[in-house]
Amino acid sequence: MAMFVHLTSAANAPRIRRSGIRAAGGGRGGARGVYCFPVLASYTLTHQWLRELARFGTRGGLAAVHIRLDDDQPVLVGHYADRARGVEAAVTAAEAVRRVATLADPRGWEVFVPRAIRPREVHRTRAAPQVTGWRYRPDAHGTRPCTCFGCRVRGEYGSRRLRERMPHPLDGPAPPVPVLLARVAAAGDPGDPAVLREALHWFGMRRRGPLLQLRRLAAHPDPGVREDLVWAVARWSTPGVAELLDGLAGDPHPEVREAVEAVMDDD
Template sequence: MATFVHLTPGAHAARVRRSGLRAAGRGEWRGVFLFPVLPSYTLTHQWLRELSRRPGPRGFVAVHVRLPDEERVRVGRYSDREPALVTAAEAVRRVARAPDARGWEVFLPRSVTAAEVRHIRAVRQVNGWRYRPDAHGTAPCLCFGCRERGGYGSRRLAERRPHPLDGPPPPPRVLLARLEAARTRDDTAALLQALEGYALRRRGPLARLAGLAGHPDPEVRIALVQTVAYWSTPGVPALLRELGQDPDPRVREAVTDALVR
């Protein structure tokens, strides 16, 4: 039997003891994230500080789970796009033999029953890393895509280390003029820059941008996906479905990534 740990808020302990760990997520990624119980306490509970940054109840507990050795799970680093599908015993072996086990995780594509929960234990709340392994001592990136808006100390950090792209995006009429001028000149670089400005907004003139779904340059179509994916403008889902059938696999992958997020 392979032994893993799952970190969850202490407020959920009674429910976990009564009915196990419920699967979370969607589609093929609906399940439970685990980590093998290793001789190192620090490595075993390394995800604690990162999970503690998220909203929700404070104070975590470690739920120890035992699975059959032949149970099929996925294992890899958090940044792996296609984690390996292996048995639970093989997942433990791979993590234990990794030169650096920080950032690894195991995904079980189902719920964990109450019978598979062996222990629920308190953990030291200062254990682990934040943001990513080796982030300590590295200057954070404060661009629009990387900065954590509303996080602890984020305002002071932005004031101390202003990013050249900080500030509000250009007004919609300016962006639209730039977009039309770039289309007239067939200037792909200017077109991508205009789309980048629109990506900083929550809504936009979808009807004026939808024609770019047929642009011959796939980079423009990818930028269009990344621009409108988070808009609340009506018609965005239909446009993403259309781009999801794009002949270029990179465009289809961009749509998939946007829908997963």
């Protein structure tokens, strides 16, 4: 039997002991399953993902769930960067343990079980102190962090101060709302597309926004402005966003309609 550890919120531990670990998306081609890591002789390497997973929020801290799988259970094994390229190796559970254990540096490696974990396969659960492991990527310590919109995590502790100290030339921090609204107003009616699209770029980094003042842009003659409006308001929790997107779903320009479909699919 091959032994692995799966890290999850401590609040999930009672359900896992009762019902096992549910399969979630995120595997190759959107496959559903469970990510885990072989139990090695080194506690630090076995629990290397603790600090990285803690960045995304937990309920009651993190728990380590030890699971036993049959040696011949099919799994995918590889470095986390292999996931995006779709080049993880399809091997048995026993072979995955052997490969990871013989690596000179197994940091960043992971094993994907393409199914749910049954209750009888859960060996034990225990609290996992979040004091070990790497963040962002192995060897990231001492490297200047990236503050672009794609790399940063919304709501992460200290993220606002980090962006203020090391602003990204394209991704902020964004100008205050009154400044952006002044730029939109100064752009005229219907408005200079370049100015409006730059303002919408900054508005898209907010969680809420002045929907009433921007709603008129849904009728702007430039389809690029209308498309950027879709991306800007898609993540807002401001009342009225759904109605605005519903209206833009019938836009005469295909790229605007495709943008609405994309943000709707993400929901």
